[in-house]
Each structure stands twice: as structure tokens, then as C-alpha cells.
Amino acid sequence: MKKIIFVILTTFMRVYNTKHFLKILFSLHKSDTLKILFPSMLLVGLYSWGIMYLEIEYLHLTSKSGISNVGMIHSMLGFVLSLLLVFRTNTAYDRWWEGRKLWGKLVNDTRNFAVKVKTILGDDRQNAEQIARYIKFFPHFLAKHLSKESTRLALDEDYSEIEKSLKHHGPSEIIVLLTYKLNQLKKEGKISDIEMMYLDTQLSGFLEVCGGCERIKNTPIPYSYSSFIKKFIILYVFALPIAYVINIGTFIIPLTMFIYYVLMSLELIAEEIEDPFNNDENDIPMETLSQNIERNVHQIMGLKK
Numbered sequence: 001m002k003k004i005i006f007v008i009l010t011t012f013m014r015v016y017n018t019k020h021f022l023k024i025l026f027s028l029h030k031s032d033t034l035k036i037l038f039p040s041m042l043l044v045g046l047y048s049w050g051i052m053y054l055e056i057e058y059l060h061l062t063s064k065s066g067i068s069n070v071g072m073i074h075s076m077l078g079f080v081l082s083l084l085l086v087f088r089t090n091t092a093y094d095r096w097w098e099g100r101k102l103w104g105k106l107v108n109d110t111r112n113f114a115v116k117v118k119t120i121l122g123d124d125r126q127n128a129e130q131i132a133r134y135i136k137f138f139p140h141f142l143a144k145h146l147s148k149e150s151t152r153l154a155l156d157e158d159y160s161e162i163e164k165s166l167k168h169h170g171p172s173e174i175i176v177l178l179t180y181k182l183n184q185l186k187k188e189g190k191i192s193d194i195e196m197m198y199l200d201t202q203l204s205g206f207l208e209v210c211g212g213c214e215r216i217k218n219t220p221i222p223y224s225y226s227s228f229i230k231k232f233i234i235l236y237v238f239a240l241p242i243a244y245v246i247n248i249g250t251f252i253i254p255l256t257m258f259i260y261y262v263l264m265s266l267e268l269i270a271e272e273i274e275d276p277f278n279n280d281e282n283d284i285p286m287e288t289l290s291q292n293i294e295r296n297v298h299q300i301m302g303l304k305k
Contacts (some may be wrong), residue, residue, distance in 0.1 A: 009235070014278055019210070027286075031120070032270065033261070033264070033265035034265075036238060036268060037261055037264055037268070040264075041260060041261055042257075044257050044260045045253050045254070045256065045257045047238065047241070047256075047257040048241040048245070048252055048257070049253055051125060051245055052241060052245045052249070052252060054194040055245050056246070056249070057244075057283050065132075072295055074236070074243040074244075075095075077237065081232055081236055081239075083235065084229055084232065084267050085229070085263065087272045088221075088229055088266070088267065088270045089269065091221065091270075091274070092221070092269075092270035092271070092273045092274040093273060094285075095216050095273070095274050096274070096276040096284070098216060099168075099213060099216050099276040099277065099284050100284050102212045102213055103208045104288060105209055106139060106142075106206065106209045106293070107289060107293055109202055109205040109206060110135055110139070110206075110293045110296065110297060111296055111300065113135060113199065113202040113203075114132065114135060114297045114301055115300055116199060117131050117132070117135075117171060117199070117301070118300055118301050118302070119267045120190075120191055120199075121190065124190065127181075129136035130181065131181060131182075132298070132301045134174055134177055134178045134295065135178075135297050136298070137174065138174050139286075139290035139293045140287070140294070141170045141171060141174060142143055142171045142210055142213070142286075142290075143279075143289075143290050145169075145170050145171055145210075145266075145276075146217055146286065147277055147286070158252075171206070171207070171210045172207065172210070175206055175207055178203060179200070179203060182199055182200075182226060200268065212288075216275070216277070217277055220274065221274055226267075226271070230267060231269060231280065233260075233263045233264060233267060236263070237256060237259060237263065240255070241253075241256050278303050
């Protein structure tokens with residue numbers, strides 16, 4: 001069972017050793033930008049060849065032609081484009097890192113909540129196990145809620161009876177069920193008013209994490225900004241052979257393809273990490289974190305397997 005779960009989890013986020021430089025350098029995976037951009041790189045190379053043939057073979061332009069001055073303007077545009085790409089990638093990474101911090105907060109909140117429940121309920125195993133199941137299921141359903149995928153999750157335990165009762169906003173409904181259970185225990189005298197206040201604060205933290213992740217998920221980078229950068233990159237790359245083919249010659253073809261690959265790769269990477277909840281290779285490993293939370297709660301509360 002553990003081997004099956006490991007295989008499933010490794011499909012969500014690529015695990016690698018940062019010290020294996022050569023392995024990283026020559027490895028290709030499904031999200032590698034070279035594989036994605038290769039067809040369009042061939043078109044860019046064909047375009048560069050057409051410009052070279054037009055200017056050198058057909059029009060017989062030389063380095064003394066006025067078109068060679070376009071290179072100065074092209075250099076200034078390159079500086080502006082580099083600033084835009086730096087801002088674009090930094091903004092995308094900030095979204096990814098904020099999502100990771102929210103999930104880190106969820107890990108800490110679930111541990112603290114489990115410790116409090118364990119201490120308060122003591123030997124009341126039946127109620128402790130029921131509350132633990134809600135705590136352990138919450139991160140799994142939050143991951144499913146944030147992900148575009150709607151397939152069944154690979155969980156250590158069967159939560160089908162809980163999942164069937166969730167109809168609309170799953171994470172909120174789980175917190176409602178938890179709150180109802182805690183209030184029931186409070187009425188039975190097993191939880192005091194002060195203890196209930198501490199636990200209620202912890203439950204609010206769960207919803208804060210959910211709301212923060214939803215804010216990232218539902219607020220993409222403005223379309224006009226993303227579209228403008230793509231158009232800027234295309235215009236910059238298309239102007240490259242026009243400006244430099246007279247001085248560089250045939251070498252402009254691979255140079256244009258390489259510059260197009262670098263610039264568009266930065267844009268593609270930014271697009272992928274700006275939404276860190278899609279379970280892609282470069283996204284936050286939500287299911288891995290959910291499995292860790294499940295194991296932590298299980299150990300803290302001393303539940304039987």
C-alpha cells in the first residue's frame with residue numbers, strides 16, 4: 001500500500017537531488033520547456049532563414065545599409081524586456097511561495113489541534129478518533145478542492161462516508177462538522193468554555209489557510225499583462241534577425257532560436273508556478289503534505305492502525 005501511494009505522490013511533484021548537476025542538465029520531463037517549445041523553435045529558425053535569404057541573397061544588403069542601425073533600438077528593447085521578465089517571474093514565484101507557506105501553516109495548525117484534542121479528551125478514544133478523522137481528511141479534501149483534477153484521492157483510510165456528506169464547499173463543511181462535534185462535547189461537559197475557545201481559534205486557522213489558497217487560485221495574473229509580455233517577446237525575437245543578420249550571417253538562425261527558447265521558457269515557467277495547486281511537477285506537493293499531516297495526527301493521537 002505504501003509503495004502504491006509513493007508512486008502516486010511522485011507523479012504530482014518532481015523529486016530530485018540538487019547536487020546531481022549533470023543529471024539535471026541532460027534530463028527531460030513532461031513540463032520541460034524545450035519539449036514544449038521545440039516545434040515553435042523550428043518555425044522561428046525557418047523565419048530567420050527567410051530573413052537571411054531576403055536581406056543577403058535577394059536584396060544584397062551590407063553592413064553600411066541603414067537597416068543595421070536597427071540593432072541599437074533592438075538592444076534598448078532587450079533591456080526593457082529583461083526588466084519585465086524579472087518582474088514576471090518574481091511575481092509568479094511569490095504566489096508559489098505564499099501557497100507553500102499557507103500549507104506549512106496548515107501542517108502546524110493540525111499538529112497543534114491534535115495535541116490539544118488529545119490532551120483534553122484523554123481516554124475518550126471514540127470521540128478522539130472521530131475528530132481525528134475529520135482533521136486527517138481536511139487537507140486531502142482541500143487539495144482536491146484547489147486542484148483542477150476531480151479524481152478520487154489515494155488515502156490511507158476510507159473517508160467515503162464523510163465525502164458523501166459534503167455537497168458544496170467541502171473544506172468549510174468539514175469545519176462545520178468539526179465545530180458541531182466540539183459543541184456536542186462541550187454540552188456533555190467534556191470540553192470547557194476556555195478549551196472550546198482555543199479549539200475554535202484553531203479551526204478558524206484552517207479556514208484562513210483555505211481562503212488564502214483560494215485567493216491565489218482565483219486571482220490569476222491579469223490577462224492583458226501576460227498577453228503583452230508574450231507579444232513583446234515575439235516582436236523582439238522577430239526583429240532580431242532583421243537587425244543583426246547582415247553582421248552575423250548564417251549564425252543568426254541558431255542564435256534567434258536560442259534567444260526565443262530562453263525568453264519564452266521564462267514566460268512558460270512563470271505561467272506554471274503562478275498557479276501552484278494544479279498538481280503539476282513544479283507545483284506544491286499538496287497530497288504529499290496531506291499524507292504527512294495524516295500520519296502526524298495519527299501518531300500524536302495514538303490511534304491504532
